[in-house]
Amino acid sequence: xxxxxxxxxxxxxxxxxxxxKSLNTLIDFLKQHFKRExxxxxxxxxxxxxPRLSERAEDVSREHVxxxxxxxxxxxxxxxxxxxxxxxxxxxxxxxxxxxxxxxHERREQDxxxxxxxxxxxxxx
Numbered sequence: 084x085x086x087x088x089x090x091x092x093x094x095x096x097x098x099x100x101x102x103x104k105s106l107n108t109l110i111d112f113l114k115q116h117f118k119r120e121x122x123x124x125x126x127x128x129x130x131x132x133x134p135r136l137s138e139r140a141e142d143v144s145r146e147h148v149x150x151x152x153x154x155x156x157x158x159x160x161x162x163x164x165x166x167x168x169x170x171x172x173x174x175x176x177x178x179x180x181x182x183x184x185x186x187x188h189e190r191r192e193q194d195x196x197x198x199x200x201x202x203x204x205x206x207x208x
Contacts, residue, residue: 106158133199
């Protein structure tokens with residue numbers, strides 16, 4: 084989905100309505116994805132496996148609200164424009180910032196996962 088949105092922005096090949104439709108699909112997907120992580124999925128596994136990481140997991144979980152707000156703002160930018168060159172450039176810039184934020188978030192989640200499942204903090208033999 085992210086790749087498709089990137090293609091649309093780079094190709095400048097879709098109408099404003101189709102760009103907004105794709106962004107709404109992304110928002111719906113991420114809402115469900117984040118909900119699964121928060122309701123016993125990813126974050127539940129971290130808390131069960133490594134309670135010492137619970138605070139960091141909560142910090143990463145709170146990023147979901149900010150990420151959704153950023154994506155909704157991005158969608159609002161798309162919705163409020165017309166398919167001019169300046170509009171496409173603004174979408175491209177906002178898309179790249181959004182990708183940096185999403186990648187950073189996923190990296191922090193992976194770091195937690197690695198730490199929770201790979202660190203051996205047991206007692207000495």
